[in-house]
Amino acid sequence: MERFEIETGGTHAVSVVYLKGYLDAHTAQEFERALQDLVGKEKVHIVVNCAGLNYISSAGLGVFMGFIEDVRSRGGDIKLAELTDKVFRVFDLLGFPVLFEIFQREADAVAKFKKP
Amino acid sequence: MLKKWIWVILSIVAVLFAYAFLKYRLIDIPFLADQVKEWLIAAGLVLLIVRLTRRAWFVRTNLVRKLHGFGLWMLALSTTAAMFPLSENLRPESSKAVQVLSVTFFHTVLGLGVLIASLLLLLLLKELVFVQRTRRTELQFRILLAALFLNILFVMIAGPEEKIHMPASFTFDSPNLFHVLLVLVSVLVGFRNKWIHYLNKKSKLSIFFAGNAVFIFFLTQYASLPRFLGPIGTSAETAVSGIAIVTAVYSGMALAAILIHLPSAGLMDRKMREVKSFQELSAVLGSDLKKETLVAKIPVLANPMVDADIAWLELEEDGEFHVVASYRRGNASMDIPPEAMRRRCREEVLDQRKTVLMNDLSKCVKGHSDVPFPGSLLAAPVASQTGILGILFAMKSVPFGFVEESQGLFQAFANQAAISLENVHLVEQSIKQQMAEEELRVAHDAQMRLLPQRMPSVRGFDIDGLCVTANEIGGDFYDVIPVGSGRVDLVIGDVSGKGAAAAFYMAEFKGVIQTLVSHFDSPKDILTEMNSFLRKQCDQDMFLTMVYAILHPSRRTLRFARAGHCPVGLIRGRKLSWLEPKGLGLGLVPDRLFRSRLVETRLTLKPEDVLFFYTDGLTEARNPVREEFGEERLARLLAEAQPSTAQSLVRTVADRVDAFTENEPRHDDITMLALRTLPAKKTKTG
Numbered sequence: 001m002e003r004f005e006i007e008t009g010g011t012h013a014v015s016v017v018y019l020k021g022y023l024d025a026h027t028a029q030e031f032e033r034a035l036q037d038l039v040g041k042e043k044v045h046i047v048v049n050c051a052g053l054n055y056i057s058s059a060g061l062g063v064f065m066g067f068i069e070d071v072r073s074r075g076g077d078i079k080l081a082e083l084t085d086k087v088f089r090v091f092d093l094l095g096f097p098v099l100f101e102i103f104q105r106e107a108d109a110v111a112k113f114k115k116p
Numbered sequence: 117m118l119k120k121w122i123w124v125i126l127s128i129v130a131v132l133f134a135y136a137f138l139k140y141r142l143i144d145i146p147f148l149a150d151q152v153k154e155w156l157i158a159a160g161l162v163l164l165i166v167r168l169t170r171r172a173w174f175v176r177t178n179l180v181r182k183l184h185g186f187g188l189w190m191l192a193l194s195t196t197a198a199m200f201p202l203s204e205n206l207r208p209e210s211s212k213a214v215q216v217l218s219v220t221f222f223h224t225v226l227g228l229g230v231l232i233a234s235l236l237l238l239l240l241l242k243e244l245v246f247v248q249r250t251r252r253t254e255l256q257f258r259i260l261l262a263a264l265f266l267n268i269l270f271v272m273i274a275g276p277e278e279k280i281h282m283p284a285s286f287t288f289d290s291p292n293l294f295h296v297l298l299v300l301v302s303v304l305v306g307f308r309n310k311w312i313h314y315l316n317k318k319s320k321l322s323i324f325f326a327g328n329a330v331f332i333f334f335l336t337q338y339a340s341l342p343r344f345l346g347p348i349g350t351s352a353e354t355a356v357s358g359i360a361i362v363t364a365v366y367s368g369m370a371l372a373a374i375l376i377h378l379p380s381a382g383l384m385d386r387k388m389r390e391v392k393s394f395q396e397l398s399a400v401l402g403s404d405l406k407k408e409t410l411v412a413k414i415p416v417l418a419n420p421m422v423d424a425d426i427a428w429l430e431l432e433e434d435g436e437f438h439v440v441a442s443y444r445r446g447n448a449s450m451d452i453p454p455e456a457m458r459r460r461c462r463e464e465v466l467d468q469r470k471t472v473l474m475n476d477l478s479k480c481v482k483g484h485s486d487v488p489f490p491g492s493l494l495a496a497p498v499a500s501q502t503g504i505l506g507i508l509f510a511m512k513s514v515p516f517g518f519v520e521e522s523q524g525l526f527q528a529f530a531n532q533a534a535i536s537l538e539n540v541h542l543v544e545q546s547i548k549q550q551m552a553e554e555e556l557r558v559a560h561d562a563q564m565r566l567l568p569q570r571m572p573s574v575r576g577f578d579i580d581g582l583c584v585t586a587n588e589i590g591g592d593f594y595d596v597i598p599v600g601s602g603r604v605d606l607v608i609g610d611v612s613g614k615g616a617a618a619a620f621y622m623a624e625f626k627g628v629i630q631t632l633v634s635h636f637d638s639p640k641d642i643l644t645e646m647n648s649f650l651r652k653q654c655d656q657d658m659f660l661t662m663v664y665a666i667l668h669p670s671r672r673t674l675r676f677a678r679a680g681h682c683p684v685g686l687i688r689g690r691k692l693s694w695l696e697p698k699g700l701g702l703g704l705v706p707d708r709l710f711r712s713r714l715v716e717t718r719l720t721l722k723p724e725d726v727l728f729f730y731t732d733g734l735t736e737a738r739n740p741v742r743e744e745f746g747e748e749r750l751a752r753l754l755a756e757a758q759p760s761t762a763q764s765l766v767r768t769v770a771d772r773v774d775a776f777t778e779n780e781p782r783h784d785d786i787t788m789l790a791l792r793t794l795p796a797k798k799t800k801t802g
Binding site for chain 2: 024025054055057058059061062063065066067069086090093094095096098099
C-alpha cells in the first residue's frame with residue numbers, strides 16, 4: 001500500500017487541502033471524503049496544495065472532475081497550487097490547465113479567491 | 117444398565133434368602149454356628165453396600181427426578197412401616213407350614229423390600245451429596261459409610277442388645293459412641309446440598325412443601341423400620357436403622373436449607389438466566405453468521421439478563437447512532453425513549469467508555485424536564501479493539517430498577533456482543549473479498565477478450581500491440597480496425613479508475629468506436645463524438661484518454677489526435693521525437709471547448725519509421741525504490757532500439773520495464789502499440 005496523507009487547513013474563507021504521497025485508485029476515496037466534507041459545510045473556496053504529492057493516478061484526477069462542477073455551481077472553485085513538475089506533467093497531458101487555475105504558490109491561489 | 121440392576125437384585129435376593137434359610141434352619145448346616153452365620157451375613161451386607169456405593173448410579177437421571185425418587189422411596193418406606201404397625205403380628209404362631217410361609221413372606225419379602233428400598237435411598241442420597249463433588253465430599257461420604265459399618269461391627273460384637281435404638285422423639289434412649297458418631301457424620305454430610313442452587317424457584321417451592329409432608333411422615337414411622345429386618349438379623353437391622361437416621365438427618369437439613377434459600381430463589385433464578393443468556397449468545401455466535409439475526413438477538417438476550425422492561429441496541433454508522441434492534445418484555449408498557457434523551461445517555465457512555473447506570477432518569481437527564489421520564493437505565497458501550505461499534509441499552513420504568521452488580525455483567529455481555537459483531541463483520545468482509553476476486557477474474561477475462569486477438573495485416577506496414585495487465589484491472593485498451601477502402605484506424609486508450617467498472621467502460625467504448633468509424637473519417641470528429649458520448653452517458657468523475665489515428669497505408673499518411681493521452685513517439689533513423697499535439701481528455705469539458713482545444717496532426721511516414729503509442733502504466737511503472745520508469749528512460753530506449761519488427765520493439769520495451777521494476781507488483785496496465793513502415797523493397801514483393 002502506498003502512503004497517502006491528507007490535511008485540511010486554511011482560513012474560514014478559503015480552505016486549503018494538502019495532499020501528500022500517492023494519490024491512486026485506493027487513496028482517492030480519502031481525498032473524495034475530504035472534499036465532500038468541505039462541500040457539505042458549504043466551504044467551496046478550495047485550494048489544493050500538491051507540494052507533497054508524489055503521484056496522481058487517473059482515479060485521483062477523477063476526484064477533481066467529480067467535484068468541480070458542483071463546487072462551481074455553488075459559487076466556489078478548486079484551484080491547484082505548488083505542483084511538482086512530475087505531477088504538473090500529468091495534469092498538463094490531460095489538459096487540466098484549461099479546466100483549473102494552477103498557481104506556483106499557495107498564497108497566490110488563496111489571494112485569487114479574495115479578489116477575483 | 118439393565119444388567120447392573122439384575123445383578124444387584126439377584127445378589128440381594130441371594131444373600132437374604134440364604135440368610136433366611138440358614139436362620140430358620142430350613143436347610144440345616146449343623147457345623148455352622150449361628151454366630152458364624154450372623155457374621156457371614158454382616159460381611160455380605162457390608163460388601164454389598166461398598167460394592168453398590170462405588171458405582172455411579174442414575175447417571176442420566178436429572179436432579180428433579182432424583183429428588184422425586186428420594187421422596188418416593190421415603191414415602192414407600194414410611195407407608196410400609198405404617199401398614200404393619202406391630203412386629204408381634206409377624207411372629208410365627210401356628211403350624212410349621214404356615215410358619216414357614218409367613219416367615220418367608222413377612223420376614224423375607226418384606227424385609228427384602230425394606231432393605232432394597234433403604235439401599236436405594238442410600239444410593240440416591242449419595243447422588244445428591246455428590247452434586248458438584250469435591251475430594252472432601254467423597255471422603256465425607258466414606259466416613260459416613262465407615263460410621264455405618266462401625267455400628268454394624270459394634271452390634272455384632274456387643275450383641276443385639278446394643279443395636280441402635282431409634283430416637284423416635286429425638287432423644288437417645290441409650291446412646292453409645294458409635295450412634296453419636298453416625299449422627300454427627302450425617303450432619304456433616306447434610307451440609308453437602310449444593311444441588312439446591314440448581315433448582316429454580318418453582319421447584320424449590322414444590323420440593324419444600326411436598327418434602328416437608330414426606331419428611332414428617334417419615335419421622336413418625338422411621339423408628340419402626342428396623343424391626344422388619346429384626347428376624348433376619350441384627351446386622352441388617354442396624355444397617356437399615358443407620359440408613360434411616362442418615363436419611364432423616366439429610367432430608368431435614370436439606371429442607372431447612374431450601375427454606376433458607378427460598379427468599380433468594382428469585383435472585384438465583386436471575387443469575388441462572390444471566391448465565392443462560394451468555395450461553396445463548398455464544399450459541400448464536402456459533403451458528404448464525406448473519407448480521408441481521410445476530411443484531412436482533414442481542415437485545416432479546418440482554419433484556420431478561422438484567423430483568424429490564426425494554427432493551428435496545430444502537431449501532432454506529434458514519435458517526436450516527438441508530439436503533440437497530442429492540443426487545444420489550446411481554447407485559448411491559450414502555451417504548452424506546454425519544455432521541456434527545458438517548459443522545460444524552462449516549463454522550464455519557466461515549467464519555468466514560470464503560471457501562472453507565474442511571475438510577476433515576478428524571479434527575480439524570482437534566483434540561484429535558486419537558487419529558488418527565490421516570491425510570492432507570494443501563495447503557496454499555498459495545499466496543500471492539502477498533503472502537504465503539506454501538507451501545508446496548510436496558511431500561512426499567514421504575515427508578516432504581518437495576519442493581520449495581522448488574523453493571524459488570526451487562527458490560528461483559530456487551531463485550532461478548534461486540535466480539536460476535538466483529539466476527540460477523542470479518543466473515544462478511546472475507547466473503548466480499550472472495551466476490552471481489554471473482555469479479556476481478558471475470559473482468560480480466562473480459563479485458564483480454566476485448567483486445568484484438570490477431571493483428572490485421574496491412575500492406576506495407578508492420579503493426580503489433582501488447583497489453584500487460586496489472587493485478588487490478590487498469591482499464592487500458594487498444595485496437596487496430598481495418599475500415600476498408602484503404603484505411604486502418606489505430607486506437608489506444610486508458611479509462612480512468614480501476615476495477616470491473618473500468619473494464620465495463622472499455623467494452624462500451626470499443627462498441628462506440630466500432631460504430632463511429634463508419635460514420636466519420638477524421639480523428640478529431642471521432643474523438644469529439646466520443647467526448648459527447650462520455651459527457652452524456654458516463655459519471656462526472658469518469659474520463660478517458662485516447663490517441664486516435666487514421667492510417668492510409670497506400671499513401672503512407674497518418675492523421676492522429678491526442679485526447680489527453682501520453683505523447684506518441686516517432687522513431688525516424690536514430691532519432692526519437694515526441695508528438696504531443698494539444699488535446700483534452702475525453703469527458704472533461706463540453707464538446708465545443710473540447711473540439712476547439714483538439715489539434716489534429718498529419719504525418720507522412722517514411723520507410724522504417726516507427727510510431728510508438730503507449731499508456732501511462734509504462735512510464736509510471738515503479739521499481740522497488742519507488743522510482744518511475746519515466747519518459748526519459750523510455751525515450752533513450754526507443755532511440756537506441758533499432759527494431760527490426762514492431763513485435764520486437766514492444767517485446768524489448770516490455771522486457772526492459774520488467775527488468776526495471778524487478779518484482780514490484782504492477783499497479784496499472786502497461787499497453788503499447790507500435791506501427792512500423794516496412795522498407796521500400798519489401799513493399800514491392802509484399
